[in-house]
Amino acid sequence: MRGWDDLYPLPVPPSWVPGAAVGILSLHFIQKLLFPYFWADLRYLLKVLTYGARMEMYRLQGRIVTVLDKFVKLAEKQPHKPFLIYEGTVHTYRDVDRRSNRIAQVFLQHEALKKGDTVALLMGNEPDFIHVWFGLAKLGCVVAFLNFNVRFRSLLHCVSSCEPKILVVGADLLGTLEEILPKLQKDVSVWIMAKDSKLPNVHTLLDKIEAASEDPVPVNRCSANNLKSAVLYIFTSGTTGLPKAAVISHLQILKGAAGLWAFGATSEDIIYITLPLYHSAASLLGIGGCIQLGATCVLKKKFSASQFWNDCRRYNVTVIQYIGELCRYLCNQPVKDGEKNHKVRLAVGNGVRNDVWREFLDRFGPVKICEFYGATEGNICFMNHTGKIGSVGRTNFFYKLFFPFDLIKYDFQKDEPIRNKHGWCEKVKKGEAGLLISKVNAKNPFFGYAGNKRHTEKKLLCEVFKKGDLYFNTGDLMVQDHDNFLYFWDRIGDTFRWKGENVATTEVSDVIVMLDFIQEANVYGVSVPDHEGKAGMASLILKHNASLDLEQMYKQVVTYLPSYACPLFLRVQEKMEMTGTFKQQKFQLVDEGFNPSTITDPLYFLDNSKKAYVLLTKELHEMILSGKMKL
Numbered sequence: 001m002r003g004w005d006d007l008y009p010l011p012v013p014p015s016w017v018p019g020a021a022v023g024i025l026s027l028h029f030i031q032k033l034l035f036p037y038f039w040a041d042l043r044y045l046l047k048v049l050t051y052g053a054r055m056e057m058y059r060l061q062g063r064i065v066t067v068l069d070k071f072v073k074l075a076e077k078q079p080h081k082p083f084l085i086y087e088g089t090v091h092t093y094r095d096v097d098r099r100s101n102r103i104a105q106v107f108l109q110h111e112a113l114k115k116g117d118t119v120a121l122l123m124g125n126e127p128d129f130i131h132v133w134f135g136l137a138k139l140g141c142v143v144a145f146l147n148f149n150v151r152f153r154s155l156l157h158c159v160s161s162c163e164p165k166i167l168v169v170g171a172d173l174l175g176t177l178e179e180i181l182p183k184l185q186k187d188v189s190v191w192i193m194a195k196d197s198k199l200p201n202v203h204t205l206l207d208k209i210e211a212a213s214e215d216p217v218p219v220n221r222c223s224a225n226n227l228k229s230a231v232l233y234i235f236t237s238g239t240t241g242l243p244k245a246a247v248i249s250h251l252q253i254l255k256g257a258a259g260l261w262a263f264g265a266t267s268e269d270i271i272y273i274t275l276p277l278y279h280s281a282a283s284l285l286g287i288g289g290c291i292q293l294g295a296t297c298v299l300k301k302k303f304s305a306s307q308f309w310n311d312c313r314r315y316n317v318t319v320i321q322y323i324g325e326l327c328r329y330l331c332n333q334p335v336k337d338g339e340k341n342h343k344v345r346l347a348v349g350n351g352v353r354n355d356v357w358r359e360f361l362d363r364f365g366p367v368k369i370c371e372f373y374g375a376t377e378g379n380i381c382f383m384n385h386t387g388k389i390g391s392v393g394r395t396n397f398f399y400k401l402f403f404p405f406d407l408i409k410y411d412f413q414k415d416e417p418i419r420n421k422h423g424w425c426e427k428v429k430k431g432e433a434g435l436l437i438s439k440v441n442a443k444n445p446f447f448g449y450a451g452n453k454r455h456t457e458k459k460l461l462c463e464v465f466k467k468g469d470l471y472f473n474t475g476d477l478m479v480q481d482h483d484n485f486l487y488f489w490d491r492i493g494d495t496f497r498w499k500g501e502n503v504a505t506t507e508v509s510d511v512i513v514m515l516d517f518i519q520e521a522n523v524y525g526v527s528v529p530d531h532e533g534k535a536g537m538a539s540l541i542l543k544h545n546a547s548l549d550l551e552q553m554y555k556q557v558v559t560y561l562p563s564y565a566c567p568l569f570l571r572v573q574e575k576m577e578m579t580g581t582f583k584q585q586k587f588q589l590v591d592e593g594f595n596p597s598t599i600t601d602p603l604y605f606l607d608n609s610k611k612a613y614v615l616l617t618k619e620l621h622e623m624i625l626s627g628k629m630k631l
Contacts, residue, residue, distance in 0.1 A: 037386055037483070041396055044262070044385040048402070051258050055227075064224045066231075066250045067257050068137050071291045072097060072216075078294060085298045085315055086127050096131065102212040103135030104221075106205065109212075111166060111189060115140030115221060118162050118233070118450075120188075121278075122146040122155075122177070123170035125301050128193055129277050130287060132168055137231065138222045144233035144245060144450075145278040148173055149562035154242055154507060156180050161451045162233045162245045164188055168205065177202075227251040233450050234280050236376045242507055245450035246377035248280070252447070255381070256284030256374075257292040262383060263348055263370040265319050267294040272317040272344075274303035274326070280376040281349065286321055305329040309364075312342045320367075322349035323500035325532045331359045340365035348372070351488075351500065353532060354390040373488065377459070379446050379472050380405050380438035382486055391485040392478075403444060406471075407434030407478055408464070412587070415493065417461065425464045433489045436478045437461055437471040446472045496525030497533035499564035508567060511560045512538060515553065517546035520576050522584040523567060526593045529625055537569040539589055541576050548572060550604065550613040557606075568631060569594045570604040570613060596621055 058065050071093070074081075079094035091099075107113055119141050123129040136143050144162040146155065148170075155176070159167060167184070169177045171193045181199065184190070192199075195207040224231075232248035260271065271290055275282040277299075290297040298315045308330055311317065326349070340363075348370040352360070357369055373392035374381040380403055382393025395405075408425045409418040410433075417425050417435055428434035440446045440460065448456030461471045477489040495502050505523035512521040520541040525534025542548060557566040571594070577585035596603050596616050603616035605624070614620070623629040 037394065040386050041394070041399075044383070045396075045398055047262050048399075051262075052402075055254065059227075064227060064250070066224050066227075067253050067288050067291050068134065068222060071134065074291065074294050081294070082296045083290070084127050084130065085296065087301070089127075091127050096127070096134065098214040099127075099131045099209070100134035100138060101214050101216050102209045103132055103205075104138040104217045105212040105215070106208045107136065107139060107166070108217055110203070110208065113139055113141060113165060116142065118142045118144055118164040119166045119168060120144040120146055120159055120162060120164040121168050122148060122173055123168065123193070123277075124148055124172055125273075125277050125282075125299055126170065127299065128170070132193075133283075138217050140221045140223075142230050142233060145235065145283065147235055147243065147278050147562070148176065148276070149501075149564070150235075150243065151176065151562065152179055152560050153511075154560075156183055157242045158235055158245070159188065160185060161243075163451060166191060169193070174199070224250050227254070228445060228447070230447070230450075232283075234278070234283070234376050236502065242504070244377075244452060244455050247447040247450055248284070248376075249445075249447055251445075253284055253288055256280065257288030259285045259372065259383070260289035260295075260319065260346075260348060261292050263346060263385070264368075265289065265293055265295065265346060265348075269293065269318045269346075270296045270298060270316055271319045271321070272298045272300070272312060272315070273321055274300040274308070275321055275323065281321060281323070285348065303329075305333050309339065309342060312344055316343055318343050319346045319348065320344055322347055323351050325351070325500040327352045327360050328356050328530075328532055331356055331363060335363070339363055346370055350374075350392065351497075351532060356532075357389050373476075373478075373486070375474055375476070377447070377449070378438065378474055379440060379444040380436070380474065384485075388485055390487060392488050394483070394485045395480070396484055404439040404441075406437055406465075407432075407480060408437060410435040410477065410492065412492075417464075423463065424466070425461070430480050430482050433477045433479050435492065436474040436476050437464065438474065440470045440472050496536075498525065498535055499533070501562070501564045503536055503565045508536060508538065508557075508561060508565055511556060512540070512553075512567075514560075515549075515556055517543055517549060517552075519543045519546075522576060522586065522589065524586045524590050526569065526590060528631065530627060531631060535569065535631060536565065536567040537571065537589075537594060538567040539571045539573050539576070541573060548602075554606070554611065554613050566606060568606045569616065570606075571599065572602045572604075594621070 075093040075097035080092050082090045083093045083096050084091040119136050121129065121132060121143055123132070133143050144164060146158055150158060166189045168191045174192060178199065189203065191203045191205045193206055194204050197204050227250045229249060230247045231250050231253060233245040234248055235243040236246050271286060273282050273286040275286070277283050287297060298311065298317055300311065303326060344367050347367050350372055352369065352371060361367065368387055371384040371392050372382060382395070384391050384393045386394065407428050409428055411418050420426055438444065446460065459473050461473050463469065464471050475492050477492060479487045479489050491497065495504055497503065508523040509521040512518055518540060522539040524537055526537045528535050577588065592599055594603060594616065596618050604613040605616040605620060607614045620629065
């Protein structure tokens with residue numbers, strides 16, 4: 001009897017097939033072993049190249065397509081889709097487009113604004129921030145975002161540095177306006193988001209918006225001739241002390257707006273923005289990212305840890321933005337039932353600490369943390385597309401081909417890059433901390449700061465590896481490991497980070513030495529356990545025969561400094577230590593910290609509950625370390 005195999009013989013594969021299968025499997029295992037991130041890197045690189053190719057295609061076609069152009073098209077394409085949700089009220093793409101048209105019409109009728117003129121915007125998080133921003137952009141104006149935490153002298157400096165024709169102020173910031181109004185330049189026209197005003201020579205905007213036309217302004221007013229032309233000024237704290245107006249071009253906005261898309265967000269996502277809109281993360285990555293996707297944004301007036309997850313559930317939020325501190329605040333909230341009951345799938349931001357990253361995932365569920373690195377004014381960006389805990393991104397041969405950068409040796413005592421006997425900078429080895437510098441070229445330009453050529457030049461390094469080369473100095477120390485992951489290490493110069501904000505030590509010192517009993521002030525940052533960044537501390541030298549007036553000190557710092565810049569600790573010394581180049585010595589002071597058990601000098605602590613500086617005792621020190629005293 002014939003068997004089944006005789007009746008239906010199985011086909012015999014060619015002799016080379018088993019060998020090929022073994023070869024493919026071997027290659028797969030070798031790739032997994034030696035190049036575990038190959039496919040993830042390739043996918044990310046293809047996304048970057050696709051976006052770049054699209055912009056290049058527009059350029060070759062003679063088309064300049066900006067983020068504002070994309071928004072206007074979306075208002076036509078999906079007019080009824082929610083663009084902004086604020087305090088329960090929905091603002092569709094059409095709503096925002098039409099109200100921004102009204103604002104453009106008001107300024108077109110009442111002010112002699114020319115294309116390219118600057119308008120400063122001092123407003124908190126609210127829909128009218130975006131309406132005013134878009135309305136002015138439709139007139140071809142450069143909009144300067146002012147930090148509403150900045151007060152008095154620093155705020156006046158910000159206004160004067162960007163030379164605005166107009167200052168627009170939110171209704172909830174009229175107190176801040178009253179502080180600076182007497183010393184504001186007379187040629188700056190002031191407008192407030194109100195229907196009436198008791199302030200002299202101040203114009204009202206709300207009443208005029210209601211009467212204005214919704215018709216678009218002439219297209220030639222907002223059309224861009226060059227992607228590299230300035231469209232925003234975003235202020236950033238630098239090592240010089242006072243905020244600097246970073247010039248933001250159409251090109252930078254387009255790159256920033258692609259961030260959410262690059263991390264995998266889609267038009268179906270709902271993005272939750274609690275960060276201040278004057279910050280590039282909220283405005284470029286958040287609002288710009290929504291426009292790039294055609295998505296919906298939930299805007300919060302101010303971050304609230306207690307309301308955060310309730311808001312996410314209420315509005316079906318799928319993407320959140322964060323800074324490291326924000327994640328820590330959420331983790332510090334009392335544990336509740338159902339904390340993983342939400343739809344958030346992506347968290348995009350920077351500065352989250354390793355332990356907070358792990359705790360966040362354990363507590364709130366499988367949210368993909370999308371950490372990135374990028375300075376507001378910088379020309380380099382890294383994105384952690386693999387989700388490796390602690391890393392700000394990764395690099396490879398191809399990425400460096402398109403975005404050339406290096407980590408170079410840095411002299412911490414001299415506060416400058418190390419150069420060899422030939423005058424060239426030297427690269428650090430993998431695993432060593434080095435100063436991040438990125439090459440400045442036509443594809444990756446540095447646009448500098450408005451109204452200050454000296455500050456722009458200070459951020460550039462010349463003759464780095466060869467004659468004629470030019471690099472942007474990020475001021476950040478980074479480490480690249482053997483798997484090509486990059487990690488943020490620290491900041492250089494007279495800047496530290498606290499509460500998610502950069503604190504310029506010289507600005508704080510300038511405010512303190514205004515007091516008649518202070519001879520000298522040396523400000524620096526000290527580490528506090530379980531807190532992101534560094535808390536401000538000031539070492540003080542009193543004038544001869546003068547005594548420390550703690551009440552006056554408290555009043556001075558809270559009046560003239562943002563809350564995050566007020567020194568939490570004071571140390572009174574007899575003599576100020578100096579470096580060999582006659583700079584204030586900070587390294588030893590930083591190492592000594594604020595421990596009253598090891599420091600014999602008098603120490604004081606800013607107790608916000610008492611609204612006063614109080615003596616820092618051993619008991620109070622223990623409370624701070626244990627987390628019982630809120631900072």
